[in-house]
Amino acid sequence: MNILITGSAGFIGFHISKLFLKKGHTVYGIDNLNHYYDVRLKRARNKILLQQKRYKFSKININSTKKVSSLFKKNNFDLVIHLAAQAGVRYSLKNPKVYIDSNIKGFFNIINSLKENNIKNFIYASSSSIYGNSNRSVFKEDEKATSPIQLYAATKRSNELIAHAYSSIYKINTIGLRFFTVYGPWGRPDMSLFLFTKKILKNKRIDVFNYGKHSRDFTFIDDIVHGIYLCAMKGFSKKKKKYFEIFNIASGKPIKLTKFIEIIEKKLKLRANKNFLKLQKGDVIKTYGSIKKINSEFGYKPKTSINKGVSKFIDWYKKFYRIGGLR
Numbered sequence: 115m116n117i118l119i120t121g122s123a124g125f126i127g128f129h130i131s132k133l134f135l136k137k138g139h140t141v142y143g144i145d146n147l148n149h150y151y152d153v154r155l156k157r158a159r160n161k162i163l164l165q166q167k168r169y170k171f172s173k174i175n176i177n178s179t180k181k182v183s184s185l186f187k188k189n190n191f192d193l194v195i196h197l198a199a200q201a202g203v204r205y206s207l208k209n210p211k212v213y214i215d216s217n218i219k220g221f222f223n224i225i226n227s228l229k230e231n232n233i234k235n236f237i238y239a240s241s242s243s244i245y246g247n248s249n250r251s252v253f254k255e256d257e258k259a260t261s262p263i264q265l266y267a268a269t270k271r272s273n274e275l276i277a278h279a280y281s282s283i284y285k286i287n288t289i290g291l292r293f294f295t296v297y298g299p300w301g302r303p304d305m306s307l308f309l310f311t312k313k314i315l316k317n318k319r320i321d322v323f324n325y326g327k328h329s330r331d332f333t334f335i336d337d338i339v340h341g342i343y344l345c346a347m348k349g350f351s352k353k354k355k356k357y358f359e360i361f362n363i364a365s366g367k368p369i370k371l372t373k374f375i376e377i378i379e380k381k382l383k384l385r386a387n388k389n390f391l392k393l394q395k396g397d398v399i400k401t402y403g404s405i406k407k408i409n410s411e412f413g414y415k416p417k418t419s420i421n422k423g424v425s426k427f428i429d430w431y432k433k434f435y436r437i438g439g440l441r
């Protein structure tokens with residue numbers, strides 16, 4: 115297959131590109147390599163992908179209608195996996211405009227190009243944040259999800275609604291994936307595991323919001339990538355009648371933030387100096403994803419325990435920052 119992967123220099127984009135290349139597919143990666151976090155990490159991921167001949171990369175901003183349109187005209191894609199977005203819940207309070215530019219306009223440019231070029235198969239990243247402060251104990255895909263509590267979640271829910279419209283009118287097969295707190299090697303520097311590891315190693319205080327009472331359904335990157343791969347391989351079979359699908363990809367095993375910190379401390383063999391703080395605006399209190407739907411449709415089963423996953427991240431972190439000297 116010829117696959118377009120947007121955000122290919124990002125955390126999830128890098129891992130899924132690697133997997134598709136390993137399976138023999140051709141990957142067209144695009145990314146604008148923006149400075150939301152250390153761009154050297156994005157470049158280092160991209161450099162690894164560029165070692166493969168079947169990886170073709172262009173630096174493109176998806177909010178340029180002209181550039182996106184010309185990319186689609188020049189190439190024939192069998193499948194588009196759209197991951198490029200302004201991620202991060204907290205940053206959407208600081209810089210809301212970029213969420214509209216990348217997540218709304220950018221998303222429109224991509225899905226509209228599928229329509230213009232008669233491409234039928236589309237997978238895109240949504241997020242567990244669309245559930246807001248749901249009062250259900252386990253989050254299921256059939257929830258109405260009409261109460262996002264920050265702009266990031268609102269843009270991701272909007273993507274799902276736009277996808278629904280395009281599926282209905284133009285018969286584009288769309289699969290929206292609601293990822294639950296993804297972590298692992300090559301992870302994002304703005305996320306808790308990265309921040310905590312970095313600070314604990316430097317003996318700096320870590321900020322623990324909501325006094326550590328949050329709970330999160332942390333999902334290891336290999337399990338996320340496995341879920342995306344299953345959707346790509348099984349989600350577009352001719353027998354399927356539904357054009358619009360949504361799946362959670364989670365571990366289904368939420369843990370408290372305090373417990374998460376203990377696991378990091380144990381692996382690092384260091385005690386964290388904790389700065390307990392009140393709940394931050396826009397933060398959801400807990401996430402817990404039901405994985406029944408993706409399990410019964412495609413046989414998805416997460417494999418990596420939180421202990422193993424944290425350990426793999428810390429091993430990568432120590433190796434990468436020693437060898438790369440990027441710290």
Ligand SMILES: NC(=O)c1ccc[n+]([C@@H]2O[C@H](COP(=O)([O-])OP(=O)(O)OC[C@H]3O[C@@H](n4cnc5c(N)ncnc54)[C@H](O)[C@@H]3O)[C@@H](O)[C@H]2O)c1
Nearest residue numbers: 121123124125126146148175176198199239241293295296
């Ligand atoms: N990591 C998670 O826990 C998580 C959870 C839920 C949803 N998601 C979603 O999954 C997707 C991938 O997330 P990630 O963790 O890999 O984030 P990431 O920030 O590492 O990757 C996103 C990539 O997209 C690129 N990008 C951003 N705006 C762009 C634009 N306008 N044009 C071109 N490229 C642009 C960035 O440079 C980056 O490399 C995102 O859509 C994110 O919202 C992630």
